[in-house]
Amino acid sequence: MAHEFNMDLTPQEEWSWLVAIDLFLGGLGGGLFLLYQIFGLSSAVALLSLGLVVLGGLVLLSELGHPLRAWRALLKPFSSWISRGVIFVALFLIFGALYVAPALEYFSWLPWGDDPTAKKTIGAIAGAAALLVTLYPGFVLAASPSIPFWNSPLLPVLFFSHSLMGASGVVFLLAPFALNGAALPAIRVVGEVLIATNFALIAIYLLTLRGSGLAAREAVRRLSEGALGWTFQVGVVLVGMILPLAVVIWLPSAAAFAGICILIGALLFRYCVLKAGVYVPFAMT
Amino acid sequence: MAPDKQTIVRTNGKAPRWGMAIDLKRCVGCQSCTLACKVENGTPPGIFWMRVLEKEEGTYPVARKVFLPVRCNHCSEPPCVPVCPTGASYKRKKDNLVLINQDKCIGCRACVVACPYQVRFISEDAKGYYGDELTPYEAVSYQKWQPRTVQKCTFCVDRLETGLEPACVQTCPTRALVFGNLNDPESEIASLVRGRAHFQPRAELGTDPSLYYLT
Numbered sequence: 184m185a186h187e188f189n190m191d192l193t194p195q196e197e198w199s200w201l202v203a204i205d206l207f208l209g210g211l212g213g214g215l216f217l218l219y220q221i222f223g224l225s226s227a228v229a230l231l232s233l234g235l236v237v238l239g240g241l242v243l244l245s246e247l248g249h250p251l252r253a254w255r256a257l258l259k260p261f262s263s264w265i266s267r268g269v270i271f272v273a274l275f276l277i278f279g280a281l282y283v284a285p286a287l288e289y290f291s292w293l294p295w296g297d298d299p300t301a302k303k304t305i306g307a308i309a310g311a312a313a314l315l316v317t318l319y320p321g322f323v324l325a326a327s328p329s330i331p332f333w334n335s336p337l338l339p340v341l342f343f344s345h346s347l348m349g350a351s352g353v354v355f356l357l358a359p360f361a362l363n364g365a366a367l368p369a370i371r372v373v374g375e376v377l378i379a380t381n382f383a384l385i386a387i388y389l390l391t392l393r394g395s396g397l398a399a400r401e402a403v404r405r406l407s408e409g410a411l412g413w414t415f416q417v418g419v420v421l422v423g424m425i426l427p428l429a430v431v432i433w434l435p436s437a438a439a440f441a442g443i444c445i446l447i448g449a450l451l452f453r454y455c456v457l458k459a460g461v462y463v464p465f466a467m468t
Numbered sequence: 469m470a471p472d473k474q475t476i477v478r479t480n481g482k483a484p485r486w487g488m489a490i491d492l493k494r495c496v497g498c499q500s501c502t503l504a505c506k507v508e509n510g511t512p513p514g515i516f517w518m519r520v521l522e523k524e525e526g527t528y529p530v531a532r533k534v535f536l537p538v539r540c541n542h543c544s545e546p547p548c549v550p551v552c553p554t555g556a557s558y559k560r561k562k563d564n565l566v567l568i569n570q571d572k573c574i575g576c577r578a579c580v581v582a583c584p585y586q587v588r589f590i591s592e593d594a595k596g597y598y599g600d601e602l603t604p605y606e607a608v609s610y611q612k613w614q615p616r617t618v619q620k621c622t623f624c625v626d627r628l629e630t631g632l633e634p635a636c637v638q639t640c641p642t643r644a645l646v647f648g649n650l651n652d653p654e655s656e657i658a659s660l661v662r663g664r665a666h667f668q669p670r671a672e673l674g675t676d677p678s679l680y681y682l683t
Contacts, residue, residue: 193586194681197577248590249576255554255572263577266553328547328673329584463584463670465521465536 192401194329201246202293203453206320207349208239209272209448210342213316214350216279218373222366229283232350236272236316242352264326268319270383272431275312282309307374320453330460332392332402338456341384348377352427352445356439371431371438378445385420402459415455418424423448477626485544485564486623487650487662487678488637490537497522499536499610501636501645508624508635510609513597515589515622518636537636537645540587540621542566542613547587548579557618564678565623573617580618584670585677588620603647623647650678 212235220226255271259266280443282305285296297303321339330335351374358367389397389406392399408414427448497520498647505518517541517657525534546566549557556572557579559565566573580588594615596602602610613619622636637647648657660666664682671677 195581197590246576249573252554252572252574255556255574255666256576257553259553259555262550263553263578265551265576269553323551323578326551328581328675329582460581462586462675465585466625467668 190357192398192461192464194405194458194464198457200454201308201430203450203457205246206242206342206453207233208242210317210320210346210420210453211349211353212236212239212444213275213313214346215312216275217317217347218350218354218370220306220313222370224354224366226283226286228354229279229286229361231353232313233276233283235280236275240272252320256324259398262324264319265408268323269321271312271315274308275316277308278305278312282306284467299302314343314390317343318326324456324460327460329462331396331399331463332459332461333456334436335388335392337388338383339393341381341388344377344381344384345449346383348374348445349449351377352442354447355427355442355445357442358438367438371435374441374445375428375431376452377429378424382424395446396463398461398463402461403463405459406455412449412460415459418451419448423451473610479656482651483562484649485565485651485678485681486542486628487648487657488623488634489648489657489663489664489666489680489682490645491644491646491660491682492534492536492640495535495537495681496642496644498641499535500639500641501537502637504635504639505621508627509622510571510606510612511589511619512591512593512610515591515619517587517589517619533582534620537680538585538587538669539636539679540623541585541675541679542621542623543678545674547582547584547673551578551582553578555571563628564627565628567622567625568574568618568620570614570617570619575618576614577618584675587620591615646658 212232215232215235218224219232244253247253253269253313256266256269281295282302284290285293285302290296293303318339321342324330324333325335325338351370354370355374376399385406389403393403405411422444427444430437430441431446471477502516502519505516509517511517520537521538522533525532546559548567549559549638552558553576554572554574556569556574557566558569560567575590576662577590580590584601592601592615594610596606596610621642624632624636627634633647637645646657646660648655650658650661652658660682661680666680666682667676668677668680
């Protein structure tokens with residue numbers, strides 16, 4: 184059986200929708216918890232953030248070849264970013280739950296609910312873990328030398344800022360139900376800043392990589408042409424950033440619609456980044 | 469093939485580093501290595517731990533086909549190992565082979581993505597070549613790997629441990645494949661690498677592959 188030389192810059196095909204959904208849900212959960220802590224949102228928001236991360240984890244388990252062995256992924260934190268990510272997620276779920284539990288009626292007896300130092304410590308660990316949950320997917324991808332489009336220190340930053348932006352989308356969506364009114368204008372401003380920041384970061388990322396090697400240039404080309412190009416330009420840029428920014432600025436009463444747009448864009452962003460992962464071609468030199 | 473005392477002395481006590489020199493001037497693209505690997509390792513349909521790529525060079529009437537046998541490079545700095553979250557992918561200290569403990573593999577595909585050579589594979593099931601039922605040969609040979617875990621060339625580690633060369637090397641009719649210990653300066657492979665023009669695939673990535681293509 185003859186195989187052609189791998190000269191035509193092939194993209195990776197191992198990670199697709201399921202991984203994109205996991206990264207999307209995990210990022211949303213981590214980002215939402217950060218917004219919950221920063222703006223003192225209702226406990227329901229914190230519970231939702233924990234639920235999103237659990238859901239993301241379940242999606243990832245379904246993607247694994249052997250989900251019952253998943254506990255083994257805790258074993259290599261000194262070398263593997265996936266292993267570190269599993270630990271960050273576990274820490275986030277444990278300390279996030281401990282932090283929010285005393286605010287719930289059923290667990291109001293928990294002793295650290297009345298101990299500001301203990302609550303602050305637990306909150307700090309949960310917040311740090313949430314931050315790391317938003318960052319680690321970028322490091323997982325950036326650690327791959329075979330795919331130059333991912334192999335950039337800017338990618339974790341991009342994942343972090345996209346996670347926060349996605350979380351602001353959830354807040355816009357939930358605003359009528361789960362927000363105290365005072366926080367909404369501030370979050371709206373943060374949302375606007377996050378969308379603008381993401382727009383700038385993506386532009387910088389693509390411009391930087393367009394000027395680098397063959398495989399990275401091909402990845403950028405794929406994001407500007409064909410089906411993936413449409414998904415990226417219409418889904419991520421237009422629907423996910425430009426449209427919600429316009430709505431939040433000029434039609435704040437329709438912020439929930441902006442929230443839906445941001446979430447669509449945030450999911451498609453993960454998908455596009457994964458699908459644009461083009462391998463370094465084989466060269467006979 | 470297993471290193472004897474003399475070899476250990478010649479390598480200053482260093483563990484052997486098994487590698488392969490592939491003479492591109494000798495390879496005729498017959499694919500017998502591909503088949504020998506299939507027969508030896510019982511890989512499922514569509515999965516080739518070793519294969520020979522081919523392409524045409526030049527234009528008529530001065531055109532020719534060139535061939536490139538590819539497989540796991542058993543890199544000195546394998547990018548597939550550090551990304552593995554379970555330690556299932558590892559570099560064996562006693563001979564520097566890059567191997568997979570399939571009992572530990574969770575099938576996350578991180579190593580498949582990280583490998584710049586695209587020579588790691590996952591078989592979703594254990595279907596045979598001839599319908600739903602496995603042939604007696606497949607029933608035995610499929611015990612060498614598990615579905616939904618990563619598999620790849622092992623340099624025929626089972627054969628190495630009994631003193632035999634990898635099946636692809638033994639079967640190559642043109643002797644295009646030379647297997648040996650790169651850490652032994654008196655080995656045939658070391659002398660070929662010293663004496664012939666060669667390249668290591670994608671060496672610029674810092675993986676230091678144990679495959680040397682002789683040109």
